[in-house]
Amino acid sequence: MAKRFDYIVIGAGSAGCVLASRLSEDPSVQVLLLEAGPPDTSIWLHLPIGYGKTMWSKKYNWCLYTDPDPNMNGRRIYWPRGKTLGGSSAINGLIYIRGQRQDYDHWAALGNEGWRYEDVLPYFIKSESNERGASQYHGDKGPLKVSDIAHKDELIEAFLDGAEEVGIRRTPDFNGLDQEGVGYYQLTTFKGLRCSTATGYLRPARGRSNLTVCSNARATGLILDGCRAVGVNYLQRGRKQSAYIKQDGEVLVSAGAIFSPQLLQLSGIGSASLLQAHGIPVVVDLPGVGENLQDHLQIRLGFECSKPITTNDALNSMRGKVCMGLEWLTRRQGPLAVGINQGGCFMRALPDESDRPDIQFHVATLSADMAGGKVHPYSGFTLSVCQLRPESRGHVRIKSTNPLALPEIQSNYLATDLDRRTTVAAIRAARQIARSQAMRPYIKREVKPGPEADTDEDLLAFSRDTGATIFHPSGTCRMGPEGDAMAVLDAQMRVRGVQGLRVIDASSMPTLVSGNTNAPVIMMAEKVADLIREERRQLLTQAEHSR
Known part of the structure; x- marks a missing residue:
C-alpha cells in the first residue's frame, strides 16, 4: 500500500470504529482502519438474540480459551471476543452500563489526569443517542443508539419485586446519579x-x-524506526502487506485486552526478560505490557420455572419460534429484539466493607449450561452474579514469535480472599431474592448450585467448578503516571518510550470499571479522539507561526 496515512487504527472494535469515524471527520487527514475479521454481514450480528449464534462462531468470534487456571480447578475458561467490524460490540449482550462515578475518580487519583467522572461524562453524553432524550446524564445526538426494553416481562417484574422485598430500591437509570438499585437494563x-x-x-x-x-487484515507487527512507530505489517488473505504513516502520523492500537499487548510484545515493546526469552530485540522495556489482566467472573444460578413463560419455552417449540419471529417482524419487539439479559441489579454483597455496589446481577429469562449455549428442555431462567471490582490479576504473554499463535492467557480468578468472600456473598444475595415472596410462585426448583450446596465451602467450590467470564477482560496495557513502573501508557494513552503510538481499548483501563465495558471503551475512544485532534491543531498552529 503506497499511500501514507495520518492515522492507522488497528482493530475495528468498540474503540477502533469510534476512532476511525471521529478522526476521519477531518477531511484533511487520511485514516486506515485494519480489522482481522470479516465484514459484519451476517443477520445474526444485527439481531439482538443473535448473541446465541455468534457466541460460538469461529468466523465472527476469536473463540479464545484461557490457560488452565489453578484457582478454577485447572479449568480452561472460554473467552469469546469479537472478530468482525464492530468487534465485541457486534457480538456482546448489548447492555449499556457506564460504571460508577468512583471508578473514574479512582483512575484520576492513581495519577491519570483528565479521567475524573466530570471529565468523562461529556464523552458518554456525546457518544449516546438515548431514546429517553437529552438530560444532565444522557445525550440524544450521538452515534450509539440506546433503547429501553419495551415489554415488561412477568418474570423480570417478579425479580424486581423480590429485590425490593429484601431492601433494594428500584432505579429507572443505572447510568444516572447513582448506580445502586434494581431495574431494567437499557x-x-x-x-x-x-x-x-x-x-x-x-x-x-x-x-x-x-x-x-480493510477487513480480513490481521496485524502481525508494528514497524518501528528506532523508538518511533512508522507503520504496521499485516496479513490479508494470506498476503503480507505493510502500511505506513506520514511523518507526524500515529499508529493507534485498538485490538483489545488480549491482542493489543500481544502486538506490542511481538514488536519489541514489553518486559525485557519475556522478549529476550523469545529472541525478540528489546525496543522499550515496559514490564507492564500484558500484566494487570482483570475480568468479571460470572457465577450462574439456574432455576426451573413453575410457569411456561420463559424464553426456553418459546425456543423449544415451533409455535413459540414462529410467534417470536412474528412479534419481531410486526412490532420489532419480543425476545429477538432484546437478546438475553433484561433485568439487572447493583448492590452491596459485603455492606460492612463497601460503601457502594460491589456486585452486579444479569437476569435472563432463559437457562443453559453456559452463556450462549443450547437452552434447557424445561422452563428455565438464570440469575447471574459477578463481583464488580476484583482484586485478582492475571496476565497475557506471548508463547511464540509467530504472530498467529495465541498468547498465554492466565485469568487467575478468585486469587484473593476478598474475591472469594464477595463471590460467595453474591450467591447468597441471589438466593435471598429468589426466596422472596414475589419470586416464590415462579420457582419450581433451584437447579444449580442446588439446595445441597449450602456452606461457604460448597458455594466457593461451585464457583470454581462452574464460574465463567462475563466477557470484560481489561487492564493489560494500563495507563498510569510517570513514576509507575508498570504503567504502559500515559494519560493520553501514548505508549511510554515510543513516539507515534497509542493504545486505546479496554487494555488501557488501569482498573476494571464497575459494570459492562462496552460503553466505557466507546467513551475512552471518544475522549482520545478529541485529544488527538487537539494535539494536531496545536501542531498545525505552531507550524504556521514558525513560517
Missing part, C-alpha cells in the same frame, strides 16, 4: 436491531474518501 439497540460501533459509527463514515477500511 440496550444498545434501535428499532429491534443491534447498534454496534460498526453500525453507529463506522457505517455513516464509510462514504468518506479519506477513510480506508
Whole structure:
C-alpha cells in the first residue's frame, strides 16, 4: 500500500470504529482502519438474540480459551471476543452500563489526569443517542443508539419485586446519579436491531474518501524506526502487506485486552526478560505490557420455572419460534429484539466493607449450561452474579514469535480472599431474592448450585467448578503516571518510550470499571479522539507561526 496515512487504527472494535469515524471527520487527514475479521454481514450480528449464534462462531468470534487456571480447578475458561467490524460490540449482550462515578475518580487519583467522572461524562453524553432524550446524564445526538426494553416481562417484574422485598430500591437509570438499585437494563439497540460501533459509527463514515477500511487484515507487527512507530505489517488473505504513516502520523492500537499487548510484545515493546526469552530485540522495556489482566467472573444460578413463560419455552417449540419471529417482524419487539439479559441489579454483597455496589446481577429469562449455549428442555431462567471490582490479576504473554499463535492467557480468578468472600456473598444475595415472596410462585426448583450446596465451602467450590467470564477482560496495557513502573501508557494513552503510538481499548483501563465495558471503551475512544485532534491543531498552529 503506497499511500501514507495520518492515522492507522488497528482493530475495528468498540474503540477502533469510534476512532476511525471521529478522526476521519477531518477531511484533511487520511485514516486506515485494519480489522482481522470479516465484514459484519451476517443477520445474526444485527439481531439482538443473535448473541446465541455468534457466541460460538469461529468466523465472527476469536473463540479464545484461557490457560488452565489453578484457582478454577485447572479449568480452561472460554473467552469469546469479537472478530468482525464492530468487534465485541457486534457480538456482546448489548447492555449499556457506564460504571460508577468512583471508578473514574479512582483512575484520576492513581495519577491519570483528565479521567475524573466530570471529565468523562461529556464523552458518554456525546457518544449516546438515548431514546429517553437529552438530560444532565444522557445525550440524544450521538452515534450509539440506546433503547429501553419495551415489554415488561412477568418474570423480570417478579425479580424486581423480590429485590425490593429484601431492601433494594428500584432505579429507572443505572447510568444516572447513582448506580445502586434494581431495574431494567437499557440496550444498545434501535428499532429491534443491534447498534454496534460498526453500525453507529463506522457505517455513516464509510462514504468518506479519506477513510480506508480493510477487513480480513490481521496485524502481525508494528514497524518501528528506532523508538518511533512508522507503520504496521499485516496479513490479508494470506498476503503480507505493510502500511505506513506520514511523518507526524500515529499508529493507534485498538485490538483489545488480549491482542493489543500481544502486538506490542511481538514488536519489541514489553518486559525485557519475556522478549529476550523469545529472541525478540528489546525496543522499550515496559514490564507492564500484558500484566494487570482483570475480568468479571460470572457465577450462574439456574432455576426451573413453575410457569411456561420463559424464553426456553418459546425456543423449544415451533409455535413459540414462529410467534417470536412474528412479534419481531410486526412490532420489532419480543425476545429477538432484546437478546438475553433484561433485568439487572447493583448492590452491596459485603455492606460492612463497601460503601457502594460491589456486585452486579444479569437476569435472563432463559437457562443453559453456559452463556450462549443450547437452552434447557424445561422452563428455565438464570440469575447471574459477578463481583464488580476484583482484586485478582492475571496476565497475557506471548508463547511464540509467530504472530498467529495465541498468547498465554492466565485469568487467575478468585486469587484473593476478598474475591472469594464477595463471590460467595453474591450467591447468597441471589438466593435471598429468589426466596422472596414475589419470586416464590415462579420457582419450581433451584437447579444449580442446588439446595445441597449450602456452606461457604460448597458455594466457593461451585464457583470454581462452574464460574465463567462475563466477557470484560481489561487492564493489560494500563495507563498510569510517570513514576509507575508498570504503567504502559500515559494519560493520553501514548505508549511510554515510543513516539507515534497509542493504545486505546479496554487494555488501557488501569482498573476494571464497575459494570459492562462496552460503553466505557466507546467513551475512552471518544475522549482520545478529541485529544488527538487537539494535539494536531496545536501542531498545525505552531507550524504556521514558525513560517
